[in-house]
Each structure stands twice: as C-alpha cells, then as structure tokens.
Amino acid sequence: xxxxxxxxxxxxxxxxxxxxxxxxxxxxxxxxxxxxxxxxxxxxxxxxxxxxxxxxxxxxxxxxxxxxxxxxxxxxxxxxxxxxxxxxxxxxxxxxxxxxxxxxxxxxxxxxxxxxxxxxxxxxxxxxxxxxxxxxxxxxxxxxxxxxxxxxxxxxxxxxxxxxxxxxxxxxxxxxxxxxxxxxxxxxxxxxxxxxxxxxxxxxxxxxxxxxxxxxxxxxxxxx
Numbered sequence: 556x557x558x559x560x561x562x563x564x565x566x567x568x569x570x571x572x573x574x575x576x577x578x579x580x581x582x583x584x585x586x587x588x589x590x591x592x593x594x595x596x597x598x599x600x601x602x603x604x605x606x607x608x609x610x611x612x613x614x615x616x617x618x619x620x621x622x623x624x625x626x627x628x629x630x631x632x633x634x635x636x637x638x639x640x641x642x643x644x645x646x647x648x649x650x651x652x653x654x655x656x657x658x659x660x661x662x663x664x665x666x667x668x669x670x671x672x673x674x675x676x677x678x679x680x681x682x683x684x685x686x687x688x689x690x691x692x693x694x695x696x697x698x699x700x701x702x703x704x705x706x707x708x709x710x711x712x713x714x715x716x717x718x719x720x721x722x723x724x725x726x727x728x729x730x731x732x733x734x735x736x737x738x739x740x741x742x743x744x745x746x747x748x749x750x751x752x753x754x755x756x757x758x759x760x761x762x763x764x765x766x767x768x769x770x771x772x773x774x775x776x777x778x779x
Contacts, residue, residue, distance in 0.1 A: 605674030639683030
C-alpha cells in the first residue's frame with residue numbers, strides 16, 4: 556500500500572498511500588470502502604500487515620522469506636532476482652494470528668475506523684540481509700540473477716501505533732527463528748524442486764491453472 560518511499564523514513568499509518576500494483580490498489584480501495592461502514596454496531600479496523608512468513612497449513616512460497624528459504628532448500632543456493640537493497644517489514648504468521656485475535660476482542664472506541672501497521676520495528680529488513688541471514692542458517696551461498704535490478708517496492712514501516720494501542724502485546728518471532736523453522740519444515744516434508752516450482756504453494760500459478768481449466772471466469776468467479 557505504501558509503494559516506494561524514502562528509505563530513511565519510517566512510514567506511519569498517516570503516510571501517503573502509493574500502491575504500485577493492481578493488487579496493492581485493491582487493498583487501498585477496500586480499506587476506504589470498509590472505513591465508510593464503521594459505526595452503528597459494526598466495527599471496521601484495517602490491519603496493514605507486514606510481509607508474512609513462516610510455516611502454516613496453507614503455506615505460500617511466493618513471499619520473500621518463504622521463497623528464499625525454499626530456493627535454498629531445493630537448489631543449495633540463495634538467489635536474488637533484485638539487487639536486494641529494498642526494505643521489507645516482516646511478520647510471522649503466528650504473530651499475525653495473535654494480533655488478529657486481539658483486534659477482534661478490542662473495544663470499538665480503540666480500533667474502530669482505524670488502520671494499524673502490524674509488525675515490529677525490529678523486523679524492517681533489507682532483502683539482502685534476509686539472504687545473508689539464510690546463508691548463515693543453511694550454509695548456502697548467495698547469488699544474484701544476471702539481470703538483477705532495484706525493486707521499486709521498498710519501504711520501512713513504523714509500528715508504534717500498534718504498541719500504543721496494545722502496550723502488553725509482544726510478538727514472539729524474528730526472521731532468523733522463522734528461517735530455521737522453514738528449513739526444518741521443508742526437510743521434514745521432503746520439499747522437491749517440482750513442488751517448489753509448482754502451483755500448490757503459489758497463488759498466481761494456481762489462479763492461472765484455474766483460469767486455463769475454465770474453472771474460474773475472467774472475473775475470478777467460480778464457473779457453475
């Protein structure tokens with residue numbers, strides 16, 4: 556939702572929204588529409604989640620740490636498609652669930668009509684640093700694609716509003732612990748290169764399959 560920004564600035568919830576993709580634009584528009592519904596017995600709160608990572612029953616391999624860890628597991632290398640100098644705030648899926656539960660139970664006067672950046676200041680990472688962290692965990696070398704270039708989606712996020720609203724809330728995970736969890740899980744299930752590159756864990760590949768098989772229409776609705 557924040558798009559590209561000054562790398563030295565921490566973006567709070569009142570920062571300008573500059574979505575760079577249709578996906579990000581849809582998040583901005585959805586948040587605006589939901590905020591209009593707040594009140595009259597209905598509480599609308601927007602969670603602007605950091606990039607989620609970690610093992611879950613509906614694992615995704617198209618998000619940065621999960622992807623880098625998976626690539627290292629099936630190839631023995633950590634490959635960056637960009638120059639790695641973009642900032643990404645991260646959030647473990649279990650910490651996300653913890654915050655969601657708190658939001659559901661929170662009084663309307665605390666969260667109603669508001670947006671919260673969900674994550675922690677300690678987990679604003681350069682993609683390059685995530686790769687180096689994985690190299691330490693796995694022993695794999697880091698390599699850059701031949702056409703590696705800057706990624707314009709770079710932002711650091713200020714999570715202080717979340718801490719002010721929920722002063723006793725503590726997030727439990729960091730990227731190193733998450734990387735170790737991911738590698739252990741990939742080894743335990745025997746993740747293969749075919750599985751890593753297939754559609755089971757990558758949303759866009761699954762959508763493309765459903766469209767090609769005419770199970771979804773052009774508006775991504777199920778075909779009767």
